[in-house]
Amino acid sequence: MHLDPFELHRPTTVGETVRLAGSLAGRFDFLAGGTDLLPNYKMHLNLKPHLIALEDVAELRGHTLERVGAMARLADLERDEEFARAWPALHDAVQEVATPLVRASGTVGGNLLLETRCFFFNQSYFWRASLGFCLKADGDRCHVVPQKEVCYATFSGDLAPALMVLDAEVEVAGPDGRRRLPLGALYDAQGDGIRRLTLSPGELVVAVHLPRAARGRKGRYKKLRVRPTFDFPELGVAVAGRWDGARVEELRIAVGGADPRPRRFDELTQACVGGALGDARARELGAAIAATVRPVHNTFLPADYRRRMIAVYVRRAIAEARVGSAA
Ligand SMILES: Cc1cc2nc3c(=O)[nH]c(=O)nc-3n(C[C@H](O)[C@H](O)[C@H](O)COP(=O)(O)OP(=O)(O)OC[C@H]3O[C@@H](n4cnc5c(N)ncnc54)[C@H](O)[C@@H]3O)c2cc1C
Ligand code: SF4
Structure with missing residues (x-):
């Protein structure tokens, strides 16, 4: 499996990222740690010609007890003992993601916006071509529930449930400015495994906020x-x-x-x-x-x-x- 060519953009501020996303009008993906996106690209799953890397956007990095930047690495949260004591369910979840190597690159934002998964989707191009493609990539039917035009791919991120029980809020930025919403509202209650998020085109996650009231x-x-x-x-x-x-x-x-x-x-x-x-x-x-x-x-x-x-x-x-x- 190989990566097809794409154009890589490296903005340094949230404003620049939003403008860039607007100018590329749907022909891009945001790239955080890349531990989910790049394997999917190697399997030719919904490729875009442009990637906007979030690595250099300083505002997205780092964490405190009450604000976790979208680009905070899972390994950094895992190592922070004060953070672990403050948020035990969240610390459990962080430790359970993948392997130490993946947690060294994987980010909180990427975990929350993880692509939904299905064993008819997370396969190589040739595997999918031999069976027939599906609604979520390149095809027009679902192999799991063929009589429906709905995708049942599963949300498989560990952090979201642990953040939801803490009443976490997510801060997003986009062409219409910034807004904060309860984390659960990031996921579309009417959507499916394809139309799963409520983000508007070009919006990115900036940070997750943990309320002081949930401490203890x-x-x-x-x-x-x-x-x-x-x-x-x-x-x-x-x-x-x-x-x-x-x-x-x-x-x-x-x-x-x-x-x-x-x-x-x-x-x-x-x-x-x-x-x-x-x-x-x-x-x-x-x-x-x-x-x-x-x-x-x-x-x-x-x-x-x-x-x-x-x-x-x-x-x-x-x-x-x-x-x-x-x-
Ligand atoms: C072997 C292996 C095992 C894994 N096991 C687990 C597991 O057990 N549990 C689990 O939860 N995950 C698992 N993962 C998935 C993944 O590694 C983690 O979820 C990781 O936290 C994803 O973060 P990332 O920064 O690498 O995301 P990326 O791959 O960079 O991005 C993921 C998606 O989020 C979007 N995105 C990223 N950041 C933003 C942002 N700030 N704003 C808007 N969109 C954004 C990207 O465009 C992309 O669509 C596994 C991955 C691998 C390779
Ligand atoms: S449409 Fe969704 S649930 Fe159906 S096979 Fe494809 S990924 Fe799986």
Whole structure:
């Protein structure tokens, strides 16, 4: 596999990046660490003739406890002990992404905007050509649910669920200026594995903001995958909450790796606030969440197994979060 030629642009400010994106009108991709985009380019998946590298845009780099730049490297978050203590569920998720080598290049922005995955899509050009292309690249049908014109590719980023349970907000910049939105609103509730984001053309992610009010929540992120040292999530469950003895004061649960977008389940968790949440009640809550999620068989593990594991991971994550430490 090889990379086809492309023109590389290296802006140094957010304003310059936005102007450049406007002038290239859809014929470009942003390039962060490249750990997802470049393998996809090698497989000839939706190539663009221009890449806008974000590496030199100083404003996107670095992190504090409450602001994480889009170009912050996962390895830098992983090494920061104060950050790990402040945001335990998020730190769990960061450590679970890929391998140390990938985390040294991979960024937070790239992780949130990861291309959705499907085993009929993440294949070489020749593999896809021999089967027949699909809706998500070069073709006009879906191999997973052929009777529908919808893409069921799965959102397989680890960080989004862990950030959603912390009420994180994302700051984006584009031709109409800057805006901040709850992280969950970055993912299109009406969309599918292709039209999965709510970003307008030319908008980029600048940073993620973590609210001070979420400090002190206890949390865990549990990940189901085939090879524990390497693989994308087949399921990711994030929990964050506060307890007063056995009584739940606050609870958030988000699930990734099961749908085309990560989702939070506020109606179901809100019903638990004020009461005790032992193993049996946590299992019921997990089953209620699982009943609203519809994974399809487009990753390695069977869809029904992934769905049933939601209840198991919700129960385990709640039990571990509750006894875990909080900053
Ligand atoms: C072997 C392997 C295993 C992996 N395992 C996992 C895993 O277990 N869990 C997981 O979550 N990921 C995994 N990944 C995917 C990836 O490495 C990480 O998600 C990483 O954080 C992506 O960041 P990046 O900077 O490399 O993104 P890039 O590849 O540079 O970009 C990804 C996408 O985001 C867009 N983008 C990037 N930054 C911005 C921005 N600021 N604004 C707008 N658009 C932007 C790009 O245009 C591109 O579409 C794996 C990758 C490999 C190669
Ligand atoms: S779910 Fe269907 S359309 Fe989407 S990537 Fe897989 S095969 Fe292609």
